[in-house]
Amino acid sequence: MLEVKNLRKEYGPLVAVEGVSFNLQPGDIFGFIGSNGAGKTTTIRMLSTLLEPTSGTASLNNADIRKDPMDVRRMIGYMPDFFGLYDDVKVWEYLDFFAAIYQVPTKQRADVIDNVLELTDLTVKKQSFVQSLSRGMQQRLCLARCLVHDPAMLLLDEPASGLDPRARAELKELIAELGRMGKIVIVSSHILPELADFCNTVGIIEKGQLLAFGPVNKIVEGMQPNRVLSAKLISNHAEAARVLTDLPNVLSVEVAGDGELRMDFNGDHEQQSELLTLLVNRGFKVIGFREEHADLEDVFLKLTTGAVQ
């Protein structure tokens, strides 16, 4: 279990991370969302014990990042937003080096290397030089490196950046598989649809402050307590808007540029159906009627627009 308590990092007058707190359980895949410079990488570097927090702390399975950094390092696999690969070594040598520094017993190393290569689908490249791998393969090799010591937690900083769609899909599947294996996975990214696909928990950070944390659907619901309905008419938009505004469950109505009516609605499905019937009965020519679902991107934009002064 990961417990992050009031993690704070200051660089002189600049507060890079301000009191970030959250908890994660084994199997959680946590999407860490934020714009560039929001504090994602700083937080991840603190969790990976590469950066000392100014105050606050975090503990992974009761090992404190400040007091027992070596114990924490044994339990984490850190993949930064750059590869940092050694060009002049073969794939198996690269993994063997990291297995050695993670103190994997010599006798087990060959099997461990074979296993992680299989998991990351790189077995055929075992004897290849690292520089001969494609970008996607290098990314998978980095992930394989993080797995040689079977860590309890993976810290992946922008793992999908620069990858082609196919490599991204493969990486997503791999991360989901790691979550199913019971590992805590923290993935930072600013490509939100990607995170929403496979993360069961997300956190939104802006200017060093964690603005939201929790399961994706709860955060979205929390940000949008009322449903948004949209109706497309052929004509008489203004008249329809006036009619809708008078209805008890309609909180507000706006006419979009393309003539679509968007309304905040706090009724249930029965009342939604009655609303459509009313429009049709009043003679409005309805050609489309649907409920709009907010996504992570909407929530992120809503939260981060002027949220932190």
Place this chain on the structure above:
Amino acid sequence: MKAATWTQETFATYFNNATAQRDFRVQLRGGRSVLLFALYLGILILVGMFVYADTAGLEQVSVVEAQDRLSGFYSVVMWILGSTVVLVAPALTATTVVMERQRKSLDLVFSAPVLPKYFLVGKMIASYRYTWMLLVLALPVTATCVVLGGSSWSDVLVAYVLLSMHALMLTSAALLMSTLAPKPVSAIIWSYAIAIVYLIVTSITGMGLSFMSGGGREMPFTTALSPFTVTSAADTFTRILSMEVPNWILVTLFALAVSKLFILAAGAILAPFGSSKDVASLRVHALLYLMAVALYFGYAGASTVTTTATSAGSVDSGSNLGRMLFMVIGPLFIILPLLTCYGMDGESRFWPNGIAKVKKTLNGTPAGALPFLWLIVLGAATALYAGEQLGGGGAISPAYLSYVVFALGFWSFFWSLGRMTSAFLLGLRSARTLQFASFLVIAILPVPFLSSIQSSQSNWRANEWVWDYYILRPLWVDVDRSFQALLYGAVLLIGSWGIAILAENVCKRKWLP
């Protein structure tokens, strides 16, 4: 349990180091190293053939001349090996860490349970092992010298030990430069600069001390510190407490201590998290080594720091010891900017955390700079005095205490200038450079300037007062200047405190919210 863990970690660091294994594998990969080895062996064989041709007609010359020629052959081979060490050790090591930083692989290594020591020792072993391979490859040629009678096996063995120790020192110095430098080119340049300075200093002092000791076997161990004097220094010794200690043993101890200090310094720079432990270890070691040097100087110089007569009266032995204190801690000016300045530069960020806090003495933050400086001055002063007492010196003199105050004032003053430059400039490098420049301007540059003013007058002795404006004036040995030392020390202390407070105010306005 702790002993078992320590043994396991030490074994892993020195005998089963993954960094060393990987680097060595890469070094020997491909045809490059084979070509280099072949070239190196070719040169050695050529030299061997030339000398063999020279010695082929030895039956026609006298025994003395034949012996000279054979010894000359041995010296040439050792000179080549010395050059190899000087050229190869920095070249192999200088890029090792800086390349990792450029490749951004350091984060990957230090997010694993790896201490900087493990990583650095691994880097050092890989480079050092390669240099050793070159020395071992030369063994057949060296053996020819023994077979022909140019030297003995014991000479060769001692010479190899000395060469390996020089290689170790140059490797560790290059490793430190590699850790400090932002680019591989600057790491190489600085590593060779250090090697050249080391060679010049050790060769000059070696030759000088060898000449002063009349060419006998008893010589200070510093004569054996040059890679080009291994043949002549191999059988020399230093007398310590009436025991003849072979100089190669002292050189070995010296090399190990210096290498450890360099590795600790590199470790303190690299340590990504909880670095205060590494910095504390470095500072404690540096202090202890400095105290050992001061003890040695106090002991060795006990006979020379007695009261000396001058044209203007006599100079107290305490004053002489005080001047020696300045000599011992003089090299501090090189590391002073690293100790005192703060600011940001790339990944290095040292933020102001107060003027002076005793609790921070060993942890490397700006607030610990002054207490550590004082600790160095007082530690060296105590050890120097203890050394003098061991060598048979007299009771403590008030003059010595005056010089201790002067030393405190002198270094505090430059510390305060470091704080001032840091307060005005945001960049750490700029602050450090400016502080170093201020030292040169205040302590070094006035010497030629004031000399020219003084000598411009026909009666140059009458113009000697110009030196009273020089910060190091109390170090002059013409008369007893202990009171002047006390006065200068007090003024510098007060001045440094004023500058530090001013710098703190500037800092608060500029840096803090």
